[in-house]
Amino acid sequence: MGRNKLERFRQNEANANVVQPGKENFEKIKGNWKSVQFKSNAPLVVELACGRGEFTVGQARVDASKNFVGVDIKGSRIWKGSTIAIAEGLENVAFLRTQIELLEDSFEEKEIDELWITFPDPRPKDRDERKRLTSPKFLEMYKKIMGREGHVHFKTDNTGLYEYTFDLFESREDIVIYKNTRDFYQSEWKDIHHGIMTRYEKMFMDKGETIKYIEFGFKEA
Template identity: 55%
Template sequence: MGRKKLERFAQNQQSWNVIEAGKPFYEVCKGKWHSDFFKNQNPIVLELACGRGEYSVGMAKVFPNKNFIGVDIKGSRLWKGSQEALKENLLNVAFLRTYIQNLENFFAPQEVAEVWLIHPDPRPKEADARRRLTHPRFLEMYRNLLQKEGWVHLKTDNTGLFEYTLEVLREQQIKNLHFTYDLYASEYATEHFGIKTKYEQIFEQEGEKIKYLKFQFA
């Protein structure tokens, strides 16, 4: 392992806004994010597979009355968002290091207000379908964690993943589905406040249209 990664991991261990194995709150956080961590009742918003956490940090600046948690297994990526949040003195954003499939170990039913999927890995191989974050098994998990009327958002450059998701949603009990194949030419562009990940900027330079959808469970 490189020295830079080791340094980042060491900083994560010292950063209050990174929750990971070995820290006390990691073992007891389920159902206690409001009372014990954020110490308020503001809505909790998850950014899943958050990478560098651009959305968690960016949205935390826009919405000081919401709590944001970026979730990813890559500690060296979380480090970037963690350090940016600390630099900006953002008390309403945190990062949880775990696998997405383990979310129900860390959040109680209806503890979450919104879920954002920002350019998740499309997993294009059919054999990897179950690993797509919009596969029915993940959608069922989101349904359990979300409060009534909570929203799920997907933003992606990948047409295959987008159309797969729309197909899956046709078989789900959902409501208020809104979608577009060209986010920044649509009425939903302002809902993203100009926040773009590093990879999104690369996709746009390559001429890819950004797709977006949101829905609620019925």
């Protein structure tokens, strides 16, 4: 392991805005994000597979009325967002190092107010359907940890994943679609994300890809 990566791991251990296995805050966090991590009752917004945290940190900069959590398994990635947030004095942003499959170990039922699924791996092979972050397996997990009035945002450049996701949502009686577009930046909603882009989003757009977007929620049982 490289020296730089080891140093980043050491900094993650020291950074109070990083929640990860082995740290005291990790053991106490489930059901207590607002009281333990943020000491604020503001709405909790979570981004999955946040990478370097560009989108999580960007949202925290422009909206001090919410608490933001970026989730990723790669410690060397979340180190970047963590150190930027600390340098800028952003107290409404944190990072959780864990596998997305284990979200229920870190969030209580109905604890999340808003969820972002930004440019996930499309997993195009049929045998990998269960690994897609919009597959039925993951939707059932989101349904448990999302507040009943919470909204989920899904963005992708991948047409196949978008069509799979849209068709799945259309087939389910427990999902309501609030917004849907095959070209987000030509839609009426292009300004609602404050112009914040991830590194991958910029890369896809430079290649001429359109960004697909669905905002949805879960109906009351």
